[in-house]
Amino acid sequence: MAEPPGLSNAERRLWAAFPTGTVVVLGDEPPAGPDPDRIVRAEVIAQLLLGACETRSGFVPAVRLTGAYIIGELDVSGGTVEYELRLTHCRLAEAVDFSNAQARQLRLSDCRMPGFDGGGLRADGYLSLSGSVIEGSVRLPRAQLTGGLRMNGTKITVSEPVDWGLFAGGMLVEVGFFARGCEITGGVRLVGARLNGGLWLEEAVLSNPGRLALDGQNMVVEDTAEFSRATTIGTIRLRSARINGLLSFSRSRLDAGAPGRMALHASHMQCEELLLWPAEKIQGTVALSYSRINLIMDHPEFWPDEMWLNGLTYETLRGGTFKDRLSWISRDREFHLQPYEQLSTWYHGIGDDELARKVQLAKLRGRRRKAHPVGRVWNTLLDWTVGYGYRPWLAFAWFGVLVGIGTIVFSANRPRVIKPGERPDFHAFVYTLDLLIPIDTFGQQQAYDPQGWSRWMAYALVATGWILATALITGVARVLRPN
Template sequence: MELTNGEFADFEGGKIPASRIRELMVRADDLDPRGLRVRNARIEGQLDLCDVSAKRPLALQDCTTDAPVLLDRARLSALDLTGLVAPAVSGPWLRLEHYLYLGRARLDGGSDDYALDLAEATVGGHVSLRGAHFRSETEYAVHAPRLRTGSEVYLTDVVAVGTVRLEGAYIGGNLYCGGSFFGGSDIALLAVDMQVDGSVFLSRGFRASAETYTAVRMRGSRIGGQLVLRDGVASGPVALDVKQSRVGMEVFFPMGFADGEVDLDGLTYTGLPRDAGLDDWLDLLAHKTPRYATQPYAQLAAAHQAAGHERDVRRIRIAQQRDLQRRGQLTRWGRLWHRVTGATVGYGYRPATALLWLLGTLALSIALITGLAGPVGAVRCSIVEQVGYALNAVAPLAKLDGQQRCQVATTTGVGQVVVVTTWILQLLAWAFATLFVAGFTGLVRKNP
């Protein structure tokens, strides 16, 4: 069968020696510029193209082989292994000028190999793994640390049993992830320190699960576009870890995405988060994060501040202080002070609350004098003068002449109670007035 004319050679299930494919690729200059193209062949022996340098494409569509395909350090124009059935594809340091196709591939690395190894590989264009199945009993089903691509990476409709590792990868376009990622006792999708020039889509039926660790770990990643988690689900003790990651545009984060804790400390993004309301975000930060952290609240507040949502900014800041009080590392006295400022001035963001407490203290003083001390004769003066006395005795800086006209019978038990109680109420009034002023001027606001 003619293999050098650049046309697809359909073997219809027939056999082709692996050594023949290697021989043709070694002498690639004898091939048509379209390269070597084989379809529906059974490859006999191990296809070893390690260190082969060929300026021609290689297409082995819907082929099968019983041995791993070796591509270590190979240099090719393009590689199309669509529909390949093999134990594994090993291509660390592989160099492709254009594209890599592994759509619909079935790779089972077993206990010896990664199903797909693209460690430090470089692809000038895009990588398509659409509809592929990867399974490995080793730690990684797809092992692609420091993979570099010039365009998109498609991991859609994928079934991966074992970790998909993109740690330190550089992707020149978008990253599309969809399908089922089963990490088992390990991480399902590991993309620490990944850099994506475009957007990251963990959507279109994306499912990631981990029994022991993190389902999706993208800590320290840099995303130039959007982070889209729409129509996806991640489940595990920690569902999503995007700590210290930077997203250049919006985050689309429906609350149904995370079935487990979410680590957002250090995550930055532009604009308001999409696909969830403010109440959902506040609940997420307070109850689904592993620990108290200031930055996620500050980032959310900054986004609403930029949008002109001043009322929402205050809600976020108050929720932050409540979380700090509940989970933050405060001393006993610090926690007590937090409770006081929270109840009186809303941690400095609702100073009018302290004014209401002050008015309540004054009202209690008036009720004490006119309702208790006056009727039993412990305070002798008219009702109007009793009100003036009550205000003068308690209100900060108030100087009314009612005190001079009213006489308190301190020799009686009720009179003594009145005097002591007004002292206490005066202290409270001074405290509430001070807190109101401090809250109004922002002195008690803390953003630790």
């Protein structure tokens, strides 16, 4: 097709450069306003992308334009774009529409525009918005980007908090989603997205206070989901996401942006490694309920005040002492048995049975606080006497103390003989043992009757013996059948 009539000088240059893919430079920076020498109509660019200009053999045709002021809507929705588009330092007066188009490589870097719509876009190459300032939403739902998505240093701002800064549910990216140092004011929606080359958000700023800063529910990430040194103000939701590699929050900042909200909602998630080691204490709740994580690396200095860990399973823990881990699993406002069982299983698995028993003891003490008053009294007695069966030596310690006290008392105030002539020789020590042991073992208890105030001591020893025996049997039975 010959050059259409009515082209401006800038448009004529672009038309002539297209067959060879030559870069047309109209300026070094995005124009502040509609400079007549730098104006290019969007419809001219669309015509070139859709094949309106004849190509030249031996060259790769492309639209490569720098420093232009583009008026009108660049709309190729539903079309097939056979050529590369590269816009650098351009200013677009209206949003770009590549929805449901099939394209090659698209690069709109260091540009200014009011929005980008790539819903259903299929690109054989990559889509780059790196360095651009976008005052509106970027829409990429169901997009398929074979060469990756690049948004390094991109700034996206939406006017309403309910709007999504990046709306990309169901997006498929083969090479990787790179958004290092980007700033997005408004939520990022990646629900159901599949990122086969990883998610790279190092030093990014995602701000949507009191709302979702990033919604990655059911997202699948191969390799790495990297939030290192990032700042997120709002909730990061990774519920039911699958990270087949590392999920890192190293030296990042996690802030829910409002009281009572979650900073990280990662329940029902599957992850190979979780590095939860931010630069400061997490502000907001962290939920890891029912997630399966092979390795968790974190530090108590940065844990939030409340965590949901019921149902969480893991193979390895790194960071924090034993006391720290007990504090970690007790940060849920609702008491649950499973976090204690899981932690005990882990300590048992690494060969530290003593710490595993201590976790079980902490579990029973935690459950005691939720019991009714009578149950709390009985459980307190079990704790003091036998440590719920995990410390049976306590019963023998109590037994030894009581034997010593009884021996002293009955040596000073000997009981009277019940049947003179049939009595065995009196021994205060053996008599005290006979009182404490629930069955008559040595015959002393039946032969002697305590006198005066020592009678009450005898009654107390008999009752205490039964209590110790009952507590020991109950505790041992609980250890053997803990649930």
